[in-house]
Amino acid sequence: MEIPYTVAARPDTGLNNGKIGIWLFLASEVMLFGALFASYIMLRVGATDWHAMTRTEHGEMILNVPLAFTNTIVLISSSVTMVMAWASLMRNQLGRFRMYLGATVLLGCCFLVIKYFEYSAKFHHGLLPGKNTFLAIYFTMTGLHGLHVIGGMVANAYLLGPGSKLWHENPRWFTNRVENSGLFWHFVDLVWIFLFPILYLL
Amino acid sequence: MSDHAATDIDRHVRVYLIVFASLLVLTVVTVGVYELHLTPAAAVTVALLIATIKGSLVACYFMHLVSEKKLIFLVLALTVVFFFTLLFLPFVTSIKDHIGI
Numbered sequence: 001m002e003i004p005y006t007v008a009a010r011p012d013t014g015l016n017n018g019k020i021g022i023w024l025f026l027a028s029e030v031m032l033f034g035a036l037f038a039s040y041i042m043l044r045v046g047a048t049d050w051h052a053m054t055r056t057e058h059g060e061m062i063l064n065v066p067l068a069f070t071n072t073i074v075l076i077s078s079s080v081t082m083v084m085a086w087a088s089l090m091r092n093q094l095g096r097f098r099m100y101l102g103a104t105v106l107l108g109c110c111f112l113v114i115k116y117f118e119y120s121a122k123f124h125h126g127l128l129p130g131k132n133t134f135l136a137i138y139f140t141m142t143g144l145h146g147l148h149v150i151g152g153m154v155a156n157a158y159l160l161g162p163g164s165k166l167w168h169e170n171p172r173w174f175t176n177r178v179e180n181s182g183l184f185w186h187f188v189d190l191v192w193i194f195l196f197p198i199l200y201l202l
Numbered sequence: 203m204s205d206h207a208a209t210d211i212d213r214h215v216r217v218y219l220i221v222f223a224s225l226l227v228l229t230v231v232t233v234g235v236y237e238l239h240l241t242p243a244a245a246v247t248v249a250l251l252i253a254t255i256k257g258s259l260v261a262c263y264f265m266h267l268v269s270e271k272k273l274i275f276l277v278l279a280l281t282v283v284f285f286f287t288l289l290f291l292p293f294v295t296s297i298k299d300h301i302g303i
Contacts, residue, residue, distance in 0.1 A: 014271045023274050027281040034285045042292050065233065072229050080222045083264045087218070090211045179266075186264045193256045197249035201236040 007172045022180040026187050029148075033191055036141050040198065043133050053134035061200075062127055063138070064118055068200045071114050072192065078107035079189040082156075082182045089175040094167060101160045101178070104185065108153040115146055138199055145191055152185045221263045228256050 005017045013020060044050050056062055085100035122128075122135075129139040159178055166174040232252050240248065262268045267278075 013273050015273060020273065023277055027277050030281050030285055031288070034288050038289050038292065041289065065236070069229065069233055073226065076222065076225045076229065079260060079264050080218060083218050084215070087211050087215050091208060183265055186260050189264075190257050190260050193260065194253050197232055197236075197253050201232065201249055202242075202246055 007170065007176065016176060018176050018180050022183050026183065029187060033141075033144070036137070036144065037194070037198075040137050040141070043137055047133060050134065053132040062122075062125075062135075063200050064121065065200050067114055067118050068196055071111050072196050074107050074111050074114070075189045075192050078104045078111070079186050081107065082185045086175065086178050086182050089167075089171070089178055092171075094164075097178070098160065098164075101156055105153055105156050105160060108149055108156070111149055112146065115142070141195055141199065145188070145195060148188045148191070152181070152188050155181045155184065217263055221259050224259060225256055228252050 003017075007016060009015055010017065047053070054062060081100045081103040085097050085104060088094075088096035088100055127135055129136045159174075159181055163177065164174070166177070232249060235245070235248050235252070239245075267274070
C-alpha cells in the first residue's frame with residue numbers, strides 16, 4: 001500500500017505528512033525538556049545555597065567550561081553540515097550529501113566522546129547524581145540530551161547507509177526524510193544552546 | 203532541478219554560512235560575558251538573551267521557519283503557550299500560598 005502525501009503536499013495543510021509529524025513530535029519534545037527546565041528553575045530558586053553545590057571546596061566551578069564550550073562549537077558545526085547535506089540533495093549531489101551527513105555523524109560521535117570524558121572526570125571525583133540537587137539536574141538534563149544525540153545519530157546513520165537507496169527510487173521523498181531528520185538534529189542543537197549557559201555559566 | 207531552484211539553494215547556503223559564523227561569535231560572546239563576572243541578575247539576563255538569539259537563528263534558518271507554512275506556526279504557538287504556562291505555573295501557586303488564597 002502506498003502511503004499518501006509523503007512527497008506531495010496535502011491540499012488542506014499545504015504540507016506533506018512527514019513535515020507535520022516531525023513538528024508535532026518536536027512540540028512534544030519542547031514540553032519534555034520544558035518540564036526539566038521548569039524543575040531546574042524551581043530547584044534553583046528553592047535551594048538554600050546553589051552556588052556551593054556548583055563549586056569545589058576551593059571555590060572552583062565543578063563543571064568543565066572549556067570542554068562544554070568545545071562541545072557547543074562541535075554541535076553548531078554539526079548543524080551546519082546537516083543543513084548542507086540537505087542542500088546537496090536539493091542540488092542533486094549525492095556524493096557531497098554523503099560527505100556532509102558523514103561529517104554530521106562524526107561530529108555527533110565527537111560530542112559524545114567529549115561528554116564521556118566529562119562524565120568520567122565527575123565520577124572519578126565522586127561527583128555523582130545523588131551528591132546534590134545541582135548534580136542531579138545536571139546529569140538528568142545532559143543525560144537526556146545525550147540520548148537525543150544518539151537517537152539523531154542513528155537516524156542519520158540509517159539515511160547515510162541503507163536508507164539512501166530511496167534516493168534512486170524517489171529522490172524527493174528521500175530529500176524530505178533528510179530534511180525531517182535534520183529538523184530533529186537542529187532541535188538537539190537548540191536544546192544544547194540553552195543547556196550550556198544555564199548549567200555551566202550561571 | 204531548474205537554474206532558478208539552483209540559484210535559490212546557493213542563496214540558502216550563503217545564509218547558512220552567515221548564520222554559522224554568527225553562532226560561533228555569539229558562543230564566544232557568551233563565554234566572554236561569563237568571564238566578566240556580572241551580578242547574578244545581569245548574568246542571567248545576558249546569557250538567556252544571547253541563547254534566545256542563537257536559538258532563533260537555528261530555528262529560523264537551519265529549521266527553515268522563516269519560510270514555513272501557517273500550520274507549523276499554529277502548532278508552535280500552542281507549544282509556546284503551554285511551555286510558558288509550565289514554566290510560570292509553580293510561581294503563581296507559590297504567590298497564592300504567600301497571600302493565603
